[in-house]
Structure formats: C-alpha cells, structure tokens
Amino acid sequence: MPVLTRLIPSPVVVDISRGALDDLAGLLADQRISSSGKLAVAISGGSGRTLRERLSPVLPGADWYEVADGTIDSAVTLADAIKGQRYDAVVALGGGKIIDVTKYAAARVGLPMVSVATNLAHDGICSPVATLDNDNGRGSYGVPTPIAMVIDLDVVREAPPRFIRSGIGDTVSNLSAIADWELSHEINGEPVDGLAAAMARTAGEAVLRHPGGVGDDAFLTVLAEALVLTGIAMSISGDTRPSSGACHEISHAFDLLHPQRAASHGEQVGLGAAFAMHLRGATEASGLIAEVLRRHELPVLPTEIGFTVDEFVEAVNYAPQTRPGRFTILEHLDLTPDQIRDAYADYAKTIRS
Incomplete structure (x- = not known):
C-alpha cells in the first residue's frame, strides 16, 4: 500500500496577534506544553529584563536565564544551567540570537522549545536551524522545530x-x-x-x-506568517x-x-x-x-x-x-x-x- 501522506514537522500552535504575550501561560497550559508552569525562560540582558517584569506575575513557576550573546558558548552554558531541572519546556523570549541560542540549548538537553519572537528580523524564529557564532566565525546547527510560536504584534511594534x-x-x-x-x-x-x-x-x-508597510498590523501579520x-x-x-x-x-x-x-x-x-x-x-x-x-x-x-x-x-x-x-x-x-x-x-x- 502506498504512503498517502507524510508528517510535517511544525509547531503545534502559532499565535500571531496583538496582546499574545498576555495569555502565554494559558496557551502553554491549553496545548499541554506546560500544565505545571515549570519553565526555563531565556532572555537578553537588555529588553528582556523589561519583559521579565511584565511576565513574571503570570509565569510564577518560571526560572529566568539571561543570555550573554549569540555564541555557541552561550548556548552550551544555558544548556548546562537548565539540565536536570525538570522543566516542561524552554522558552526563548527575544530576537534571533536569543531564539537560536535557546533552540540549541533545548535540543542539547532534550526539552521542547517555545519561540516567543519580539521582532521579525529573519526566518530563524521558527526554523530547524540555530545560527551561532563560534571560533571559526559562524555555524548553522540542526535543531528541532519550536513546539510553539508566539508573536505579539504590540511587542513587535516596539522594536526599531x-x-x-x-x-x-x-x-x-x-x-x-x-x-x-x-x-x-x-x-x-x-x-x-x-x-x-x-x-x-x-x-x-x-x-x-502586500501594499502595507511596517506600521500596518495587516502587513506585520502577513510578514510574521511568512517568516x-x-x-x-x-x-x-x-x-x-x-x-x-x-x-x-x-x-x-x-x-x-x-x-x-x-x-x-x-x-x-x-x-x-x-x-x-x-x-x-x-x-x-x-x-x-x-x-x-x-x-x-x-x-x-x-x-x-x-x-x-x-x-x-x-x-x-x-x-x-x-x-x-x-x-x-x-x-x-x-x-x-x-x-x-x-x-x-x-x-x-x-x-x-
């Protein structure tokens, strides 16, 4: 009998909307990604701190990890820090560097990874590739696709x-x-x-x-979906x-x-x-x-x-x-x-x- 279909690796949920961050905990619980709320959340040392202040009350069971840069050393450091902590998932909250570091770290410790993009700079936000700086310049590493993809258009608008x-x-x-x-x-x-x-x-x-521009919600939605x-x-x-x-x-x-x-x-x-x-x-x-x-x-x-x-x-x-x-x-x-x-x-x- 011929194979009639194939399985496509993709996130179990994609949420692109205004205010998507406000219901992050509910989304992860509803999709059975994290019912307990025990999460490791990777952020940058800059804008990530502001988002941490906003989300900490709705993610009381989360532990927060600041990522120094987009190097493979940072990815290994993050993996070592979350290893053995019994998290349900690892959440990347930030731009491309944070997401790539988190994808690699989550793959290294065998945990599902949630991508929460705060800007729309490139297609790495939902790709099976982590692009990381190393001693030889920059390398691309194969990783699992994020289990969930969240893009808050209000947050995206705040980025340059x-x-x-x-x-x-x-x-x-x-x-x-x-x-x-x-x-x-x-x-x-x-x-x-x-x-x-x-x-x-x-x-x-x-x-x-698309006829819209960078300040248009309809255009931003199409761009996010395209990425x-x-x-x-x-x-x-x-x-x-x-x-x-x-x-x-x-x-x-x-x-x-x-x-x-x-x-x-x-x-x-x-x-x-x-x-x-x-x-x-x-x-x-x-x-x-x-x-x-x-x-x-x-x-x-x-x-x-x-x-x-x-x-x-x-x-x-x-x-x-x-x-x-x-x-x-x-x-x-x-x-x-x-x-x-x-x-x-x-x-x-x-x-x-």
Missing part, C-alpha cells in the same frame, strides 16, 4: 523598524533561493521538495505584493534550500570579509536577491524586488549599506566559497571579477531606469 525591514528582505529573498533550487534541479538533477518550495515561494510573494511558513518549509526539506541561495551566499561573504561593517542580514540578502535575479536574466523580477525593497527603505545598491562597488564585486566573487556544495546562479555562471563588475553596472543601470 529596522528589524521589521530586515525580515522583509529575508522573506523576499525566498524567491531568488527557490529559483536557484530549481536551477540546480535542471542542471544537476538535485531533488526539489515541491511542498517546501511552494510554502517558501508563497511566503515571499505574500510579502512582495513562520519559511521556517516550516526548511523543516519539510530538511535544509535551508527553500530560503537560501546566491542571495545568502553574498550576505555570508559580506559577513566573512567585513565582519565589523556588515549590515543587517535582511538588508544584505534582499540586495543579493535583486542582483541574483538580474544575473539569471529575470529583469522584471529583479526590478520588482528592488522596487519593493526601496518602498520599505531597504538598500538595493551596495553603496547604500557602506560598501564600494569593488567590495561588492569581491563579495560576489567570494560568495560560492561560503556554501561548498550548494549550486546557485553564481556557481552556474562562474563569472570572473571583471564579468561581475560588468553585470553589476548593468544591474545598477537597470534598476535606476
């Missing part, structure tokens, strides 16, 4: 708008990543998971074509293929070559996506991505994030080395630095026209 804009760039870059995945399938026969691709593409298109869908798409495919292609290779190159000057992840991958779409001859798609990035005050040229054209050419040339074995438009074209420079000049001219 640049975090929302970063999430926009990260989600829109899905479209370039999917195009790279399909190119690898066409050239190399790499399998494409159609469901994962459909979810990631839908997420990118939803944000790309969650992208994370689930990665869980389905078992890797980052649905959301990471040439766009992310270029961003990783900026991070490695200029670690003290790199812009936000979303700014870099958004720019990388627009350029990568131009490289593949998808001028209309490249122009649309650039237009939407501009509308949301995101960069479309490297000079807008403090990099010269020479530095951009260097980053694009170096980019394939950041993900050995991954095939994108960059590996396919295998351009020389002079060819990259010419392609960039044409890209810059095209999006300005």
Whole structure:
C-alpha cells in the first residue's frame, strides 16, 4: 500500500496577534506544553529584563536565564544551567540570537522549545536551524522545530523598524533561493521538495505584493506568517534550500570579509536577491524586488549599506566559497571579477531606469 501522506514537522500552535504575550501561560497550559508552569525562560540582558517584569506575575513557576550573546558558548552554558531541572519546556523570549541560542540549548538537553519572537528580523524564529557564532566565525546547527510560536504584534511594534525591514528582505529573498533550487534541479538533477518550495515561494510573494508597510498590523501579520511558513518549509526539506541561495551566499561573504561593517542580514540578502535575479536574466523580477525593497527603505545598491562597488564585486566573487556544495546562479555562471563588475553596472543601470 502506498504512503498517502507524510508528517510535517511544525509547531503545534502559532499565535500571531496583538496582546499574545498576555495569555502565554494559558496557551502553554491549553496545548499541554506546560500544565505545571515549570519553565526555563531565556532572555537578553537588555529588553528582556523589561519583559521579565511584565511576565513574571503570570509565569510564577518560571526560572529566568539571561543570555550573554549569540555564541555557541552561550548556548552550551544555558544548556548546562537548565539540565536536570525538570522543566516542561524552554522558552526563548527575544530576537534571533536569543531564539537560536535557546533552540540549541533545548535540543542539547532534550526539552521542547517555545519561540516567543519580539521582532521579525529573519526566518530563524521558527526554523530547524540555530545560527551561532563560534571560533571559526559562524555555524548553522540542526535543531528541532519550536513546539510553539508566539508573536505579539504590540511587542513587535516596539522594536526599531529596522528589524521589521530586515525580515522583509529575508522573506523576499525566498524567491531568488527557490529559483536557484530549481536551477540546480535542471542542471544537476538535485531533488526539489515541491511542498517546501511552494510554502517558501508563497511566503515571499505574500510579502512582495502586500501594499502595507511596517506600521500596518495587516502587513506585520502577513510578514510574521511568512517568516513562520519559511521556517516550516526548511523543516519539510530538511535544509535551508527553500530560503537560501546566491542571495545568502553574498550576505555570508559580506559577513566573512567585513565582519565589523556588515549590515543587517535582511538588508544584505534582499540586495543579493535583486542582483541574483538580474544575473539569471529575470529583469522584471529583479526590478520588482528592488522596487519593493526601496518602498520599505531597504538598500538595493551596495553603496547604500557602506560598501564600494569593488567590495561588492569581491563579495560576489567570494560568495560560492561560503556554501561548498550548494549550486546557485553564481556557481552556474562562474563569472570572473571583471564579468561581475560588468553585470553589476548593468544591474545598477537597470534598476535606476
């Protein structure tokens, strides 16, 4: 008998709404994630303290742990601290660094992890990947998908708008990543998971074509849903293929070559996506991505994030080395630095026209 369905790793509950934090304890109890309220809650030393003051009365059984930074050392330290304490779950309350550290720590001690995102900067809020700094720079570690996903739109609004804009760039870059995945399938026969691709593409298109902005609840809801869908798409495919292609290779190159000057992840991958779409001859798609990035005050040229054209050419040339074995438009074209420079000049001219 054929297998008619498959199980999809995803959160048992996703709550994206205004005031979602106020009912966090009830949500965890209702979903049987933590009936006792015995929780380990990881927070930052900054904004996390304010949220702790707000939530402590409604989470009386929680123990609170401050996370120093987004390193693997911090993740191991957190895991050691919560090990053997008989918690029902580990809650990450914060941005991407806190969530990634907590995902890794929870996986290390075998506890379910609840993701409570306080900003919408990137798709790691609900992904099966923890991106952590280490002695060699930065590494990506496979972890279980969060068991629950909570996003309070009121809290998200309090974060600086640049975090929302970063999430926009990260989600829109899905479209370039999917195009790279399909190119690898066409050239190399790499399998494409159609469901994962459909979810990631839908997420990118939803944000790309929504008329709202960073101050609009309807737009923030769509962006939050898109980031969650992208994370689930990665869980389905078992890797980052649905959301990471040439766009992310270029961003990783900026991070490695200029670690003290790199812009936000979303700014870099958004720019990388627009350029990568131009490289593949998808001028209309490249122009649309650039237009939407501009509308949301995101960069479309490297000079807008403090990099010269020479530095951009260097980053694009170096980019394939950041993900050995991954095939994108960059590996396919295998351009020389002079060819990259010419392609960039044409890209810059095209999006300005």
